[in-house]
Amino acid sequence: MHGTPPTRPTGPEGRTLVIGGGPAGLTAGYLLAKRDDDVTVFEAADQVGGIAMTVVRDGYRFDLGGHRFFTKVREVEDLWYEIMGDEFLRRPRMSRIFWNGKFLDYPLNGMDVIKKLGPVELTRAGFSYLWAVAKKPFRRKPETSLEEWVSNRFGKRLYEHFFKTYTEKVWGRPASEMTADWAAQRIKGLSFLTAAKDAFFPSKNGDIKTLITEFDYPRYGPGQMWEKMTNAIEERGGSIEMESPIERLKLEGNRITEVVVNGETITDFGNIVSSLPLRNLLRMTEGAPAEVLAAAEALRYRDFLTVSLILDGEDPFPDNWIYIHEPGVIVGRIQNFRSWSPWMVPDETKGCVGMEYFCFEGDDLWTSSDEDLVALATRELEEIGLSKPGQVVKGYVVRVPKAYPDYVDGYAENVQIIKRWVASIENLQQVGRNGLHRYNNSDHSMLTSMRAVDNLYGEDHDLWEVNAEDEYLEEGETKQSPYPYQAGKTPSGEVGSHDDVAVRAGDGVTRT
Numbered sequence: 001m002h003g004t005p006p007t008r009p010t011g012p013e014g015r016t017l018v019i020g021g022g023p024a025g026l027t028a029g030y031l032l033a034k035r036d037d038d039v040t041v042f043e044a045a046d047q048v049g050g051i052a053m054t055v056v057r058d059g060y061r062f063d064l065g066g067h068r069f070f071t072k073v074r075e076v077e078d079l080w081y082e083i084m085g086d087e088f089l090r091r092p093r094m095s096r097i098f099w100n101g102k103f104l105d106y107p108l109n110g111m112d113v114i115k116k117l118g119p120v121e122l123t124r125a126g127f128s129y130l131w132a133v134a135k136k137p138f139r140r141k142p143e144t145s146l147e148e149w150v151s152n153r154f155g156k157r158l159y160e161h162f163f164k165t166y167t168e169k170v171w172g173r174p175a176s177e178m179t180a181d182w183a184a185q186r187i188k189g190l191s192f193l194t195a196a197k198d199a200f201f202p203s204k205n206g207d208i209k210t211l212i213t214e215f216d217y218p219r220y221g222p223g224q225m226w227e228k229m230t231n232a233i234e235e236r237g238g239s240i241e242m243e244s245p246i247e248r249l250k251l252e253g254n255r256i257t258e259v260v261v262n263g264e265t266i267t268d269f270g271n272i273v274s275s276l277p278l279r280n281l282l283r284m285t286e287g288a289p290a291e292v293l294a295a296a297e298a299l300r301y302r303d304f305l306t307v308s309l310i311l312d313g314e315d316p317f318p319d320n321w322i323y324i325h326e327p328g329v330i331v332g333r334i335q336n337f338r339s340w341s342p343w344m345v346p347d348e349t350k351g352c353v354g355m356e357y358f359c360f361e362g363d364d365l366w367t368s369s370d371e372d373l374v375a376l377a378t379r380e381l382e383e384i385g386l387s388k389p390g391q392v393v394k395g396y397v398v399r400v401p402k403a404y405p406d407y408v409d410g411y412a413e414n415v416q417i418i419k420r421w422v423a424s425i426e427n428l429q430q431v432g433r434n435g436l437h438r439y440n441n442s443d444h445s446m447l448t449s450m451r452a453v454d455n456l457y458g459e460d461h462d463l464w465e466v467n468a469e470d471e472y473l474e475e476g477e478t479k480q481s482p483y484p485y486q487a488g489k490t491p492s493g494e495v496g497s498h499d500d501v502a503v504r505a506g507d508g509v510t511r512t
Helices: 023-034 074-087 110-134 146-154 156-171 181-186 192-200 223-235 278-283 290-297 370-384 411-423 442-456
Strands: 016-019 039-042 054-057 060-063 088-092 095-099 102-106 209-211 214-218 239-241 246-252 255-261 264-266 271-274 301-312 321-324 333-336 350-359 392-405 428-430 475-477
Touching: 016 023, 023 039, 023 074, 023 223, 023 442, 054 223, 054 392, 060 301, 060 350, 060 392, 074 088, 074 214, 074 223, 074 442, 095 156, 102 110, 110 146, 110 156, 146 156, 156 321, 156 350, 214 223, 223 239, 271 442, 278 290, 278 411, 290 411, 301 370, 350 370, 370 392, 411 428, 428 442
Parallel strands: 016 039, 016 271, 039 239, 095 321, 271 428
Antiparallel strands: 054 060, 088 214, 095 102, 209 475, 246 255, 255 264, 301 350, 301 392, 321 333, 333 350
């Protein structure tokens, strides 16, 4: 670890409090309960899972953000199977990009790109890439913006086609104002040459490494994982307190000595494992230094909402999701929930899609009425050509605050200030995506909790470094699942209509 933090005790001292019932918090609670430790998990909402929960409305199940269960971390994968068993389905992967009125295979397929971009645009893109290569010896270093980072590796033309619009939809500001850190973490290892090689000469399943063509998925959505984990914690003597938001933490010296929950002051605990967003953590900590409070207040988050539409007739497309690079519509991505699992959609005569809109909590989109948002999503689905007038029969809106920690300029320095402060508190560990203000997926969020529990038993892991060096390409050794491939039968026993679609490997980002 950097610096010399306080020595942590070997084994929990009394009860351990876990703050947050998302993937990170529940993992900590489960592993502590397995050791027969006294553990209580506090969750502010009335449902576990955080942004990885499954929302249910009138029997329809919605996956907020889309969660493919694939990881290169073996111990995380083992834990998934330990919890889910044969409730995991093996699902085929398919995704595309909607750009310039066309649907392109994603990841890019060489012949498909040639056909849909056309010779003139391909020539322009090629010369743009060669120009970027020619400028390489004269580049300013280090690269400061996402636009600069991507353009240097793909050329400005391809950046504008395949990165700019979608990225700016996700983050709500020009890519020229975004730090290069996001690209460096999320798509490092990817270049024009590696992308072109995979587009024209994709890996075969017999190779040592291959991009994934299948992934695991809980039968009833990602929330099933966290619900089963909750049950396992309680069966082992742990406690889950729902609708129990943390109101205040009292800091005395280098320890948290009091936690206030629902008006009750708790003092009978030894350690705390917290997945609270850093800004929230500092706002509720009595005795936190002014410098650290200021750093926390400077952190920013990106929010999003899902408008789930129910349509008459068959699914409008076979993909798990489609990335919308078209600037003429606001929607950023569209999910087909039945493609995740047929059990997500209870009526075989209906389709169900999730229209994802990225926004800031409190902006015009976030504060729009549900009726207006359903109308917007319905209109844009028709404009893209994926539905007909009158086909949408109803819709539901789910808002997700603090979905993504924002890599706004200056965030790294502020996180370092908070990190040093957290390290000075001997009985507090921060875990998870917002707990570390790091764009981790569920597997790495769970891994931070695994390491936090190890720390309670005398090990010495820097939780902020988990995932600092791992690549996010969805690749790994081709392996046989412990459970047989399940094509995804519908609840009535019929095989889903597109379960035998042959698809190629993925996009390099497991969104959560």
